[in-house]
Amino acid sequence: MTSIDAPTPDALPAAASSASPAGAGARAGAAARGSAGPEDPATLHGPVLAWFDRHARDLPWRRPEAGAWGVMVSEFMLQQTPVVRVLPVYEQWLARWPRPADLAAEAPGEAVRAWGRLGYPRRALRLHAAAVAITERHGGDVPRDHGRLIALPGIGEYTAAAVASFAYGQRHPVLDTNVRRVFARAATGVQYPPNATTAAERRLARALLPEEESTAARWAAASMELGALVCTAKNEDCGRCPLADRCAWRLSGKPAHDGPPRRGQTYAGTDRQVRGKLLAVLRESTDPVPQAALDAVWDDAMQRGRALDGLVADGLVEPLEGGRYRLPLA
DNA sequence: TATTCGTGGCT
DNA sequence: TAGCCAAGAAT
Numbered sequence: 001m002t003s004i005d006a007p008t009p010d011a012l013p014a015a016a017s018s019a020s021p022a023g024a025g026a027r028a029g030a031a032a033r034g035s036a037g038p039e040d041p042a043t044l045h046g047p048v049l050a051w052f053d054r055h056a057r058d059l060p061w062r063r064p065e066a067g068a069w070g071v072m073v074s075e076f077m078l079q080q081t082p083v084v085r086v087l088p089v090y091e092q093w094l095a096r097w098p099r100p101a102d103l104a105a106e107a108p109g110e111a112v113r114a115w116g117r118l119g120y121p122r123r124a125l126r127l128h129a130a131a132v133a134i135t136e137r138h139g140g141d142v143p144r145d146h147g148r149l150i151a152l153p154g155i156g157e158y159t160a161a162a163v164a165s166f167a168y169g170q171r172h173p174v175l176d177t178n179v180r181r182v183f184a185r186a187a188t189g190v191q192y193p194p195n196a197t198t199a200a201e202r203r204l205a206r207a208l209l210p211e212e213e214s215t216a217a218r219w220a221a222a223s224m225e226l227g228a229l230v231c232t233a234k235n236e237d238c239g240r241c242p243l244a245d246r247c248a249w250r251l252s253g254k255p256a257h258d259g260p261p262r263r264g265q266t267y268a269g270t271d272r273q274v275r276g277k278l279l280a281v282l283r284e285s286t287d288p289v290p291q292a293a294l295d296a297v298w299d300d301a302m303q304r305g306r307a308l309d310g311l312v313a314d315g316l317v318e319p320l321e322g323g324r325y326r327l328p329l330a
Numbered sequence: 331t332a333t334t335c336g337t338g339g340c341t
Numbered sequence: 342t343a344g345c346c347a348a349g350a351a352t
Contacts, residue, residue, distance in 0.1 A: 078348040085338075085347090119336030119347095126350080156350045176348045196331070224348065233346060234341085264344065267336075276336050314335090 044186060045210055045219060047242035052222030055229065059083065060090060061166075062221075068142035068167035069100055075159045075166075076127045081118050083228075089116055101140045103131040109327025112316060113283050121279055121316055125328075126154025144168045157197075162220070171216035173205035178227025179220075182243075183208070185231060189248030191257040192233075274298050274307035282317060282327050291323035 060066060061074035073093055077086040093114060097103035103111065108128045115124035130152040134142060142163065143149055150160035161172035180193035183204055193201060210216045230241050238244045249255070267273055277297040282289055298304040308325075311317040318328045 075348065080335090080347060080349060081337080082339080082347045117337060119338085120349090122335065123350085154350065158349060162348070174348090177346095178348065228348075262345085263332090265335095265346085266344090268343095270335095272335060272337095279336090310335095 042208075042210070043246065044208065044243060045215070048222045048226055049215070049218060051242040052218070052225055056221070056225055057083075057229075060087070060094075066094075068144075068163065069098075070094055071167040072130075072142050072159075072163050073127065075162050076123050076130075076154060077118055079123060079159070080120060085118065089114070089118055097131075099140060100131040100134040100142065103128060104135040107327075107329045108315070109318070109329060112279070112327050116283070117280075119276075122314055123154060125315055129153040130155065142167065144170070146170075146172060165217045165220045169214055169217045171209060171213045172220070173202065173209055174220035174224065175201060175205050176224055176227075178224045178231075179205070180227075181233065182223050182227045182231045185236075185249035186243045186247045189252050191249060191255065192259075192262065195260070195262065271303065271307045271310065274303055275311055278304075278308055278311060279316060282325060285326075288320050288324040288326040291325070294325065 056062070059074075061070050066074070070090075074086065074090055077090055077093075096114065097106070106128070108125055111124040111128040112121050115121050118124075133152050134140060138148070143152075144164065146160050146164050149155050149163055150157065155163070158174065158176050161174045162176070164170040165172050165174050175197055177193075180197065180201060183201065184190050184193040187204060187208070208219075210219050226241070226243075230237050231243075238247070238250055241247065244250060274297075278294055281293055281297060285293075294308065295301075295304065298307070308317065312319055315328055317325050319325055
């Protein structure tokens, strides 16, 4: 049993409250609160954790044998890429490079190649660089400390918290796009969170974090899973939501998002598309690729050149003598 | 703070 | 069909 069940289970949710004192703790806040205060945020924990017990997906990086390295690899791959597309690449990656040192011993270009079509191939380069850093600085073990995690290439606020929480069971606010959406709806009463993570969201996440460490870690995974499976961006399934009876957004009639439009990502015709086509050619070939093979993938020579220069500048492509190119050996 | 950075499935 | 969206990080 968890120790975070709220004393006031049927009070109204904390609509639009971003004023929760950070670190006050759910139970302490409930005791000190006056008649007009927001509801104890801990009332969210019980339903979400119980739901997670029943509906959590059996994902390979959640199994004990995944270890911290497996969790870390999955987090890199899942940055902006759907689970279903990550699964096969994850399995191959871990089979080939079961420890950070195994990946560190390879050329970075091999990481880019194995990354396949997951997208954002700089992540592959950063994962390789992180493996090198782990091997050199941490004896080959994924560090447990949040500060050391976030110092690694490709690991930011979210991933550091996720690895510390999922791999090591620590207590950190884990704010990904799923959790932010769940909080926006259930606690704040709006359809979507802001475009960029705000200080108010961090305060809210901290205020909602269960006190007990292992419960906090479970809460992080559970709230994320709820956003991924039920409280989705489109076509949310409130009928299956354990928070439906207390969701601020739903209780207020699910008002449409007002603020600025969520920035769309155009792709067709962009440098990103050209980069993708160029890199796809290089991934397919173990041997260096002649310039002509790259020229064939895009008509606009100006844009093509700019994209290739960008890939070289990013370290994703290595230029050779005679106008030939390959994935980086070092 | 606002942009840039891939890819593919879904509506 | 043309967006919209998916476990963000770096600059």
